[in-house]
Amino acid sequence: MDVLVAPRPILYHDRMKTDPSIASTGAVKRRCIADRSGCQRARPIPVGGDALEPERGSWRLDRRLWWCAIAFWFLLGCLSAAANPVATENVVASLVAERTQVAPGSSLELALVLRIRPGWHTYWRNPGDSGEPPRLTWILPDGVIAGPLRWPLPERIPVGPLANYGYSGQAIHPLTLEVPEDWPVGVPLPLRARADWLVCEEHCVPESAELALTLATAPSPGPADPEVAGILAVARAGLPEGRIDGAVLTATDRGLRLSIPWKAGQPSPAEVAWFAGAWGLIEHAAPQSWSWSGDRLEIALTPGSAAESAAPDGLLAVTGADGAVRSFEVAVRRADTALGTKTADQKAPIGLPLALAFALLGGLILNLMPCVFPILAMKAMSLVRGMAGEGADEGRERLRHGLAYTAGVLVFFGALAGLLLALRAGGAAIGWGFQLQYPPFVALMAYVFLTLGLSLSGAVTLGTRLMGLGGAQVGSGTAGAFGTGALAALVAAPCTAPFMGAALGYAVTLSWPLALAIMLTLGLGLALPFLLVSLLPGLARRMPKPGPWMESLKQFLAFPLYGAAAWLVWVLSVQTGPAGVAGVLAGMVLLAFALWLRELGGGRQPWVRRARLLVVVASLAGALALGLSTTRLAPVAANAVGDEAAGFATPYTADRLEAARAEGRPVFVNMTAAWCITCLVNERVALGTAAVTDAFRERNLLYLKGDWTNRDPAITDYLSGFGRNGVPLYVYYPSDGEPRVLPQILTPDLVLEALAGSP
Amino acid sequence: MRSFIRSAQSLSILALTVALAAGPAIAALRVGQPAPAFSVSDTSGKVWTLETLAGRPAILEWTNHDCPFVVKHYGAGNMQALQAEAKDAGYVWLSVVSSAPGKQGHVSPSEADDLTQRRSAVPTAVLLDSDGVMGRTYGAMTTPHMYVIDAGGTLAYMGGIDDRPTTNPADIQGATNHVRAAMTDLAAGQAVGTPLTRPYGCSVKY
Numbered sequence: 001m002d003v004l005v006a007p008r009p010i011l012y013h014d015r016m017k018t019d020p021s022i023a024s025t026g027a028v029k030r031r032c033i034a035d036r037s038g039c040q041r042a043r044p045i046p047v048g049g050d051a052l053e054p055e056r057g058s059w060r061l062d063r064r065l066w067w068c069a070i071a072f073w074f075l076l077g078c079l080s081a082a083a084n085p086v087a088t089e090n091v092v093a094s095l096v097a098e099r100t101q102v103a104p105g106s107s108l109e110l111a112l113v114l115r116i117r118p119g120w121h122t123y124w125r126n127p128g129d130s131g132e133p134p135r136l137t138w139i140l141p142d143g144v145i146a147g148p149l150r151w152p153l154p155e156r157i158p159v160g161p162l163a164n165y166g167y168s169g170q171a172i173h174p175l176t177l178e179v180p181e182d183w184p185v186g187v188p189l190p191l192r193a194r195a196d197w198l199v200c201e202e203h204c205v206p207e208s209a210e211l212a213l214t215l216a217t218a219p220s221p222g223p224a225d226p227e228v229a230g231i232l233a234v235a236r237a238g239l240p241e242g243r244i245d246g247a248v249l250t251a252t253d254r255g256l257r258l259s260i261p262w263k264a265g266q267p268s269p270a271e272v273a274w275f276a277g278a279w280g281l282i283e284h285a286a287p288q289s290w291s292w293s294g295d296r297l298e299i300a301l302t303p304g305s306a307a308e309s310a311a312p313d314g315l316l317a318v319t320g321a322d323g324a325v326r327s328f329e330v331a332v333r334r335a336d337t338a339l340g341t342k343t344a345d346q347k348a349p350i351g352l353p354l355a356l357a358f359a360l361l362g363g364l365i366l367n368l369m370p371c372v373f374p375i376l377a378m379k380a381m382s383l384v385r386g387m388a389g390e391g392a393d394e395g396r397e398r399l400r401h402g403l404a405y406t407a408g409v410l411v412f413f414g415a416l417a418g419l420l421l422a423l424r425a426g427g428a429a430i431g432w433g434f435q436l437q438y439p440p441f442v443a444l445m446a447y448v449f450l451t452l453g454l455s456l457s458g459a460v461t462l463g464t465r466l467m468g469l470g471g472a473q474v475g476s477g478t479a480g481a482f483g484t485g486a487l488a489a490l491v492a493a494p495c496t497a498p499f500m501g502a503a504l505g506y507a508v509t510l511s512w513p514l515a516l517a518i519m520l521t522l523g524l525g526l527a528l529p530f531l532l533v534s535l536l537p538g539l540a541r542r543m544p545k546p547g548p549w550m551e552s553l554k555q556f557l558a559f560p561l562y563g564a565a566a567w568l569v570w571v572l573s574v575q576t577g578p579a580g581v582a583g584v585l586a587g588m589v590l591l592a593f594a595l596w597l598r599e600l601g602g603g604r605q606p607w608v609r610r611a612r613l614l615v616v617v618a619s620l621a622g623a624l625a626l627g628l629s630t631t632r633l634a635p636v637a638a639n640a641v642g643d644e645a646a647g648f649a650t651p652y653t654a655d656r657l658e659a660a661r662a663e664g665r666p667v668f669v670n671m672t673a674a675w676c677i678t679c680l681v682n683e684r685v686a687l688g689t690a691a692v693t694d695a696f697r698e699r700n701l702l703y704l705k706g707d708w709t710n711r712d713p714a715i716t717d718y719l720s721g722f723g724r725n726g727v728p729l730y731v732y733y734p735s736d737g738e739p740r741v742l743p744q745i746l747t748p749d750l751v752l753e754a755l756a757g758s759p
Numbered sequence: 760m761r762s763f764i765r766s767a768q769s770l771s772i773l774a775l776t777v778a779l780a781a782g783p784a785i786a787a788l789r790v791g792q793p794a795p796a797f798s799v800s801d802t803s804g805k806v807w808t809l810e811t812l813a814g815r816p817a818i819l820e821w822t823n824h825d826c827p828f829v830v831k832h833y834g835a836g837n838m839q840a841l842q843a844e845a846k847d848a849g850y851v852w853l854s855v856v857s858s859a860p861g862k863q864g865h866v867s868p869s870e871a872d873d874l875t876q877r878r879s880a881v882p883t884a885v886l887l888d889s890d891g892v893m894g895r896t897y898g899a900m901t902t903p904h905m906y907v908i909d910a911g912g913t914l915a916y917m918g919g920i921d922d923r924p925t926t927n928p929a930d931i932q933g934a935t936n937h938v939r940a941a942m943t944d945l946a947a948g949q950a951v952g953t954p955l956t957r958p959y960g961c962s963v964k965y
Contacts, residue, residue: 129900130962132924160965161891162900196925203863204961206827206926279957305788305898305917306955 086209101222105181124154134197143180152238163285271319280306363525402534408485413523443627456558587626594619652706686746823864828960857894862964901960918956
């Protein structure tokens with residue numbers, strides 16, 4: 001077996017002749033003079049010798065002893081130059097195995113152990129501003145595979161204005177070795193590796209050692225070596241505990257902002273440090289400030305020379321209140337480039353005028369949404385009925401109503417924008433439609449739609465002051481008009497119109513006055529048709545004449561509202577499962593009962609009225625409690641959305657996307673939510689059609705679906721990567737090319753064209 | 760109120776940054792931007808500034824003769840060959856020593872001249888930046904750390920001398936020399952293909 005024959009050993013004497021760097025390196029040169037002859041580069045020392053104890057004295061062993069050792073090893077060098085452990089000028093290096101007897105077809109843990117001279121240090125995989133990480137070059141028998149070195153949490157070592165990431169005292173780098181199944185049992189397994197490292201105090205010395213380790217082989221693995229088990233336990237304690245996905249790096253004009261998901265259940269950190277995995281991302285020496293906001297850690301970093309191009313992944317070190325340090329590998333995506341492969345036109349967000357135009361258009365379209373239209377139709381009819389006159393009084397009255405209605409819409413949108421921005425500032429991963437991610441909100445909206453529907457059906461009469469709807473009376477007053485406006489805005493929220501996603505995504509990236517301007521423009525769009533009718537008597541005159549048909553229309557319009565309520569119950573079923581549905585349906589029955597009882601009237605005796613009021617209030621309270629209780633129900637597993645339309649979709653994770661991209665597989669990403677009607681329609685009419693699903697299968701395309709029905713920071717991050725803040729979002733990644741964003745309204749042809757457009 | 764809190768936050772961050780910048784901060788330079796100004800004496804006492812270059816392209820080399828990574832390139836004659844090539848192509852070559860007094864690599868003017876002669880090096884001048892002002896301005900982190908400034912005074916390259924971050928002279932053969940590649944690109948009138956790499960070596964002994 002040729003692998004057992006050692007290669008020509010690299011001994012220091014040889015290197016002295018050919019390697020001037022070593023001969024003239026300050027530290028090594030001084031040693032050479034001290035030894036007055038060829039100084040050894042690697043000093044093999046006996047296993048178990050006290051050189052493993054990094055005490056100062058062990059560095060000054062009798063030189064004659066070293067001479068003997070050198071002579072011995074020089075002779076032995078013809079057979080093998082390698083030893084284990086090996087002492088160099090500043091380090092005692094060793095290769096240890098968790099057990100000395102290993103079975104073919106199994107793997108075992110090894111570790112490169114560097115015991116470092118006090119005051120000196122070796123380096124992490126990203127060494128920081130200077131330095132180099134240690135490297136192992138293996139000489140292994142065929143079929144034996146050594147995994148990469150693993151890197152325990154380093155320390156940040158300041159060097160003047162610079163900083164390094166490295167280790168002092170000792171550095172233990174575990175790795176996994178795999179023994180092939182066909183290794184003959186009983187034949188020893190020789191492992192040889194050349195270790196190179198740079199060790200620095202203030203000045204640096206490159207050192208190396210040839211390390212050898214021979215393992216016995218047997219049908220079953222031998223017992224673990226207790227000493228090595230201790231070493232490996234120390235190493236494991238320093239290794240990252242796991243991996244955190246969904247971190248986002250954003251370049252701002254004040255520096256880099258790294259936002260890392262941090263589960264609310266975990267204890268809040270007392271101290272946080274970020275170790276950039278690659279050189280150039282950050283200035284290693286710069287101080288890092290961090291804040292802890294709900295379920296995200298936000299770290300402010302100073303950009304380094306290659307902040308735009310360096311890989312953004314790294315290591316997060318978190319010190320708990322008890323002083324215990326934990327570390328995590330963190331997979332980071334850049335916010336300005338989704339997975340680093342975004343096309344140029346997506347990079348430039350839409351401008352402010354365009355965003356305002358989209359917001360206005362989006363607002364106008366909201367008027368046609370099934371949940372808004374009935375309310376507006378009723379309101380418009382109230383104008384027709386009572387205020388179509390030409391007189392100055394009617395004109396003033398109309399104007400007053402129009403303005404009050406507009407104010408109601410704007411106030412609601414302003415409040416919603418404020419809440420959205422406040423939560424954003426607090427670091428919560430939310431987006432447009434976020435309110436629908438909370439089951440109680442969905443439940444209460446279902447109640448609202450049911451009540452409005454009952455009102456339009458004529459089953460109940462709502463106070464005109466409350467809603468301005470019930471009898472659609474003219475005299476409902478300014479407050480009524482204001483209430484209608486707010487109500488229209490409230491019920492419009494679920495119907496995220498196309499164009500709005502982009503405008504709102506842009507809005508949240510702006511300073512808050514501009515963001516507010518966009519939200520208010522959206523509200524203005526919603527209010528505009530009604531405002532125009534009230535401002536222009538000509539328009540009002542052209543509306544159809546009042547008559548009995550209005551009552552029929554009113555009753556008919558109840559049905560879209562019942563539909564909206566039914567749809568919200570379905571959303572709730574996705575969010576909370578059957579328990580939530582049962583709760584909200586029971587709540588609806590209670591609500592209807594309370595409304596009926598209230599409508600019933602009658603009862604002369606005060607106690608009857610009081611009892612009735614009590615039951616009404618109790619029923620309403622019960623309904624409310626049932627609605628609110630949905631918050632306690634555990635969210636149902638993701639990806640329950642639209643499975644019937646496209647059963648072969650895989651739930652979205654950043655890892656899956658990355659892996660498919662890495663292997664050159666085309667990917668279609670669909671970001672959706674149960675409460676997003678546009679999304680569901682697209683899935684039904686485009687993505688779920690046979691033509692599209694067949695095209696997906698033909699291309700071996702990976703169809704990833706992200707369900708944003710409940711809050712999911714990973715999806716919020718993905719959306720923000722494309723400058724969006726809401727669903728739907730459709731992105732097609734060709735097998736080799738830039739990802740393409742598809743429009744928010746899909747047709748089968750549109751999808752097929754996008755697929756065909758790929759090379 | 761929100762904006763007030765935010766302004767106060769940004770102000771305090773700004774103040775902190777300024778306070779730290781006054782201390783031992785390192786500049787983050789951008790390739791493609793004008794090279795920052797400097798004013799440092801060479802071994803003969805002549806003061807060099809950006810203006811001294813007068814429209815000639817220049818190469819800055821941070822050095823420390825005792826650093827094993829520097830020794831690799833001087834010992835094998837690699838740095839001297841690159842200096843000669845650059846000079847032939849009309850470059851000004853400035854070797855910069857930013858080691859503080861008492862730190863490794865710090866040299867007096869005569870020691871520096873001696874080293875140049877002994878190593879047959881051919882820089883245009885050796886700048887003695889013992890207070891580290893130029894080093895910090897340029898963000899020099901390692902020795903060697905290389906910078907190429909084009910004839911228009913724009914920073915065209917910064918980073919390592921090549922792509923083999925070792926101290927073994929055998930690795931020079933077959934390595935891609937980023938400085939030479941930058942000179943080739945500039946001579947061809949092209950943008951530098953690899954304008955930024957990780958510098959490797961010992962830390963600059965500020």
